[in-house]
Amino acid sequence: MSLEVxxxxxxxxRHSVLEGIDLTVAEGAFCALLGPNGSGKSTLTKILARILTPRTGTVRFAGRDLLRIPRREHAKTVSYVPQSSEAPFELTVREAVLLGRTPHIGLLPTARDWDVVEAAIDQLGLAELRHRHLSELSGGQAQRVLIARALAQEPRVLLLDEPTSALDLRYQIETLRIVRTITRERGVTALIAIHDLNHAAHFCDQAVLxxxxxxxxxGPPAEAFDAETLGRVYGLEVRVERSGDTVDVRPAELGGAPGADRPEPLGRP
Structure with a gap:
C-alpha cells in the first residue's frame, strides 16, 4: 500500500507553489522532503494533511483518495505534526496527547485509549512531564508533545513539518530514531519536511528534493544527493562524500588553510 501523489x-x-508533483512512497518507508525555504516542502505536507487544497491532483493510499474521503476517516489514516503547537495552554501533556485519540474515541476514552497515550508519552521521553501544563514547557518539549499526540493517533501515514527545528541535537536524533523505528516496526509511511541533508541521509529511506x-x-539519499544538483538548488558549492550506502554532504572548502576546521554539514543549523 504505497502513498501515491x-x-x-x-x-x-497567480503565484504557483507546486507544479506537477508526482511521488510514490512505499509502505513503511521514511521519506525526507528537502529543499530551500520556499521550495514547497511544507506546502506539500499540508496538502497531504488536508490543511491546504490543491488546484489539481490526487493522493491515494490503500485504494482511496485521501483528499476526498470523509474527514474522520482521513484522521484515522493520516496524522500531522506542525511546526508549532496551537493547543490550549491549560491542557496538561497527558490531555494534549489524548487529543490524538479523537478519531477513535466514542463518548469517553477507554482503557486502551489511555494505554496508547501513555505509550506515546513514554516513547517521546515525556513521562516526568505528563502532568505539566503546556504553558510550562519549553518550545522543544512542546514539540515532542505534538509528536506524541500524532503517534497516539495510530496513523498509517505520518506527516512531520520540520519537527526537529525547535529541538536540541540530542532530541533531534532521538526523534528521528523514533520515527524510523515506527516505520520499520509498524509499517507506517512517514514523510518529513526537513532541512538537514545529513540527518535525512542517515535516517531516511527516500530523499525527495x-x-x-x-x-x-x-530516490535513496545515496543516489538522490548529487553535488551538481544540490549546488544548483541551494546556490552553494558542495561536496558529496559516499561510503557504501552512506552519504555526507558538506560545503566545499574554498581557500581553506591546511588544517582548518572542517565546515559543518550542509543544512544543519
Whole structure:
C-alpha cells in the first residue's frame, strides 16, 4: 500500500507553489522532503494533511483518495505534526496527547485509549512531564508533545513539518530514531519536511528534493544527493562524500588553510 501523489499543483492566485508533483512512497518507508525555504516542502505536507487544497491532483493510499474521503476517516489514516503547537495552554501533556485519540474515541476514552497515550508519552521521553501544563514547557518539549499526540493517533501515514527545528541535537536524533523505528516496526509511511541533508541521509529511506515547486531528485539519499544538483538548488558549492550506502554532504572548502576546521554539514543549523 504505497502513498501515491499524482499531478498535484498548488498556488495562490497567480503565484504557483507546486507544479506537477508526482511521488510514490512505499509502505513503511521514511521519506525526507528537502529543499530551500520556499521550495514547497511544507506546502506539500499540508496538502497531504488536508490543511491546504490543491488546484489539481490526487493522493491515494490503500485504494482511496485521501483528499476526498470523509474527514474522520482521513484522521484515522493520516496524522500531522506542525511546526508549532496551537493547543490550549491549560491542557496538561497527558490531555494534549489524548487529543490524538479523537478519531477513535466514542463518548469517553477507554482503557486502551489511555494505554496508547501513555505509550506515546513514554516513547517521546515525556513521562516526568505528563502532568505539566503546556504553558510550562519549553518550545522543544512542546514539540515532542505534538509528536506524541500524532503517534497516539495510530496513523498509517505520518506527516512531520520540520519537527526537529525547535529541538536540541540530542532530541533531534532521538526523534528521528523514533520515527524510523515506527516505520520499520509498524509499517507506517512517514514523510518529513526537513532541512538537514545529513540527518535525512542517515535516517531516511527516500530523499525527495524540491526546487521552485518541482521535484528535481527522488530516490535513496545515496543516489538522490548529487553535488551538481544540490549546488544548483541551494546556490552553494558542495561536496558529496559516499561510503557504501552512506552519504555526507558538506560545503566545499574554498581557500581553506591546511588544517582548518572542517565546515559543518550542509543544512544543519
Amino acid at each position: 499524482a499531478g498535484v499543483e498548488f498556488g495562490y492566485r 524540491l526546487h521552485g515547486g518541482r521535484i528535481v531528485a527522488d
